[in-house]
Amino acid sequence: MNEPATDAAASARIRRHSRSTAFWSDRLFRAVIIASASVLGLLVLFFAYELWQSSTLSIRTFGWRFWVSRDWDPVREKFGALPFIWGTLVTSIAALILAVPLSLGTAIFIAEVAPRWLQQPVSFVVELLAAIPSVVYGLWGVFVMVPWLREHVQIPLEQRFGHIPLFQGPAVGVSMMAAILVLAVMIIPYITAVSREVILAVPQSQREASYGLGATKWETIRRVVLRYARVGILGAIILGYGRAVGETMAVTMVIGNRPEISLSLLQPGYTMASVIANEFTEATSPLYLSSLTEIGLLLFVITLLINALARFLVWRVSRGEVRY
Amino acid sequence: MQRKVVCATAWALVVLAAAIVVGCAPKKQASTDSASKVQITGAGSTFVYPLMSRWSSEYAKQTGVQVNYQSIGSGGGIQQFKEGTIDFGATDVAVSEEEEKTFTRPFVQFPVVAGTEAVVYNLPGITQNLKLTPDVLVDIFLGKVKKWNDARIAQLNPDVQLPDMNIVVVHRSDGSGTTYIFTDYLSTVSSEWEQKVGRGKSVSWPTGVGAKGNEGVTGQVKQLPGAIGYVELNYARQNNLAFAAIQNAAGQFVLPSQETGTAATRAAIERLQQDVRSSIVNMPGENAYPITGFVYVLLDKQPKDTAKSAEMKKYFEWVLKDGQKIAAELDYVPLAEEVVQMSLQKLAEVP
Numbered sequence: 001m002n003e004p005a006t007d008a009a010a011s012a013r014i015r016r017h018s019r020s021t022a023f024w025s026d027r028l029f030r031a032v033i034i035a036s037a038s039v040l041g042l043l044v045l046f047f048a049y050e051l052w053q054s055s056t057l058s059i060r061t062f063g064w065r066f067w068v069s070r071d072w073d074p075v076r077e078k079f080g081a082l083p084f085i086w087g088t089l090v091t092s093i094a095a096l097i098l099a100v101p102l103s104l105g106t107a108i109f110i111a112e113v114a115p116r117w118l119q120q121p122v123s124f125v126v127e128l129l130a131a132i133p134s135v136v137y138g139l140w141g142v143f144v145m146v147p148w149l150r151e152h153v154q155i156p157l158e159q160r161f162g163h164i165p166l167f168q169g170p171a172v173g174v175s176m177m178a179a180i181l182v183l184a185v186m187i188i189p190y191i192t193a194v195s196r197e198v199i200l201a202v203p204q205s206q207r208e209a210s211y212g213l214g215a216t217k218w219e220t221i222r223r224v225v226l227r228y229a230r231v232g233i234l235g236a237i238i239l240g241y242g243r244a245v246g247e248t249m250a251v252t253m254v255i256g257n258r259p260e261i262s263l264s265l266l267q268p269g270y271t272m273a274s275v276i277a278n279e280f281t282e283a284t285s286p287l288y289l290s291s292l293t294e295i296g297l298l299l300f301v302i303t304l305l306i307n308a309l310a311r312f313l314v315w316r317v318s319r320g321e322v323r324y
Numbered sequence: 325m326q327r328k329v330v331c332a333t334a335w336a337l338v339v340l341a342a343a344i345v346v347g348c349a350p351k352k353q354a355s356t357d358s359a360s361k362v363q364i365t366g367a368g369s370t371f372v373y374p375l376m377s378r379w380s381s382e383y384a385k386q387t388g389v390q391v392n393y394q395s396i397g398s399g400g401g402i403q404q405f406k407e408g409t410i411d412f413g414a415t416d417v418a419v420s421e422e423e424e425k426t427f428t429r430p431f432v433q434f435p436v437v438a439g440t441e442a443v444v445y446n447l448p449g450i451t452q453n454l455k456l457t458p459d460v461l462v463d464i465f466l467g468k469v470k471k472w473n474d475a476r477i478a479q480l481n482p483d484v485q486l487p488d489m490n491i492v493v494v495h496r497s498d499g500s501g502t503t504y505i506f507t508d509y510l511s512t513v514s515s516e517w518e519q520k521v522g523r524g525k526s527v528s529w530p531t532g533v534g535a536k537g538n539e540g541v542t543g544q545v546k547q548l549p550g551a552i553g554y555v556e557l558n559y560a561r562q563n564n565l566a567f568a569a570i571q572n573a574a575g576q577f578v579l580p581s582q583e584t585g586t587a588a589t590r591a592a593i594e595r596l597q598q599d600v601r602s603s604i605v606n607m608p609g610e611n612a613y614p615i616t617g618f619v620y621v622l623l624d625k626q627p628k629d630t631a632k633s634a635e636m637k638k639y640f641e642w643v644l645k646d647g648q649k650i651a652a653e654l655d656y657v658p659l660a661e662e663v664v665q666m667s668l669q670k671l672a673e674v675p
Binding site (some may be wrong): 071073074075142144146147173174256258259268278283284 | 397400524534551
């Protein structure tokens with residue numbers, strides 16, 4: 001009979017305590033975190049508004065045709081974004097397809113398979129790769145990878161498979177293929193580093209339970225570790241994709257900067273980020289400038305859509321609706 | 325205990341910040357007072373940047389006047405000058421009559437130096453200067469002449485063993501005055517080019533791959549056999565790239581150099597006196613190199629700060645006289661004497 005009463009008294013005391021001593025600091029803390037969160041939200045809204053505002057001229061002039069037009073003629077002021085959208089999507093998705101298996105393999109190796117003395121050096125090398133500035137990747141791409149690629153990959157491919165649209169020549173080195181490879185190399189360290197952390201965070205008890213049931217190492221990794229870590233790994237992949245979509249410098253240096261839609265991997269292409277970086281400084285006419293801004297807006301929208309899609313995937317996966 | 329430490333740290337930070345503010349303020353005052361030298365700020369053309377830095381360091385040594393130059397691109401230079409955020413602008417392409425109407429203040433523009441563009445190529449084993457006529461050059465860049473051993477190239481170069489190799493055009497991917505001068509030349513010599521492509525800092529290229537900056541085009545041509553591109557002469561020289569002799573308006577095959585560039589500026593003088601904006605590509609004159617362009621400087625005719633304007637006037641007088649020798653050292657093209665006189669006359673319009 002007496003107990004609930006003391007309980008109530010205790011909780012009242014606690015409440016009073018928190019109100020009297022921690023009241024102002026809690027309030028302040030709350031205000032600060034709410035402010036920082038809303039600053040970020042407002043910033044995104046501000047960006048969207050600003051991009052929209054600056055591209056109204058182009059939107060009014062070209063309308064929806066801007067999305068599907070292949071023209072890019074600054075002299076006659078005819079602009080269309082399709083080749084850039086194509087280049088951005090193809091290079092980033094293909095880079096992801098190359099990078100994900102390699103990164104996951106490396107992450108699993110570091111976290112699960114490698115002997116202890118090897119773990120640190122391999123992780124170190126991976127993190128080192130992530131720290132290299134993109135312009136350095138670009139330089140390496142232009143002076144080392146592209147000539148090698150042309151001699152040893154593209155020309156043989158063109159000679160043997162030139163009749164297939166995918167490998168139509170002439171091979172000149174700088175190409176969609178070069179951009180895809182550079183992007184893949186650039187995003188591997190990101191996906192690897194984050195996936196490794198996620199895999200390491202899988203509780204040891206999960207693995208022990210699996211081994212206890214007689215599972216092999218491969219079965220444990222596939223059925224238990226990767227399954228447990230899948231949301232985090234998906235997050236790592238999204239992070240890598242985000243970088244691939246937005247990468248500018250390294251891509252510009254190896255892609256050949258040609259606003260054309262070609263199925264061939266050996267042909268040059270162009271991306272949205274690259275065209276903005278290339279032409280923004282000397283774009284003096286209002287319509288030209290506005291069209292470049294609209295490409296920025298499109299990039300913003302596409303990134304937003306991809307992120308939303310990824311969020312949706314994460315949500316589905318974490319609810320366990322998607323099985324593999 | 326912990327809170328005390330936090331408090332102490334916070335106080336220390338506040339005191340430190342105050343000290344920095346108090347300590348800095350008078351120092352700033354002192355520096356502007358004691359120097360009392362004018363600071364001239366300009367921006368624009370990336371092409372002229374190395375020369376501008378050299379000019380300003382030499383001039384600062386002689387007079388103590390500081391000239392800061394930011395290489396943000398010709399378009400940016402014009403824009404900033406128009407908005408009045410800088411004292412002078414520099415551009416590879418003269419401000420057009422149409423563009424001039426959008427300016428709210430009167431200004432002068434005049435050439436301070438020139439540059440020539442080399443047509444560079446990479447043909448393994450061939451170090452001679454190939455001869456090219458304007459129509460062949462146009463057709464190469466239009467993608468009509470596709471092979472190096474094309475009969476039209478072979479006919480111009482009977483002594484050269486031309487390889488059976490694809491021609492790969494390399495052009496600038498970034499908007500640039502270099503591209504403007506080159507496409508201006510192609511438009512001047514070919515009505516087909518003018519109709520299909522036209523002249524501009526960025527154009528819709530019929531063929532080829534784009535590389536960023538003079539250094540990008542140089543690098544691309546250097547490592548890609550069969551490539552042809554256009555770069556400022558000093559990039560071709562410093563990287564030992566082979567370049568072509570182009571047939572000029574007088575029918576002569578001329579190599580790019582300081583002499584042939586200066587000859588082109590001399591040949592242009594009559595047109596320039598009528599209109600300073602006149603293009604100087606494909607000028608008549610036996611020795612004139614056809615792909616030549618100016619760097620123009622923009623100055624206010626009604627400056628707010630007349631003391632600064634007077635200093636700036638002195639600086640550009642020096643640039644047009646002594647500065648031309650420095651330009652030659654750095655592989656730019658010095659202006660012909662006649663053009664220097666014309667520019668000085670323009671400069672005299674500034675108070």
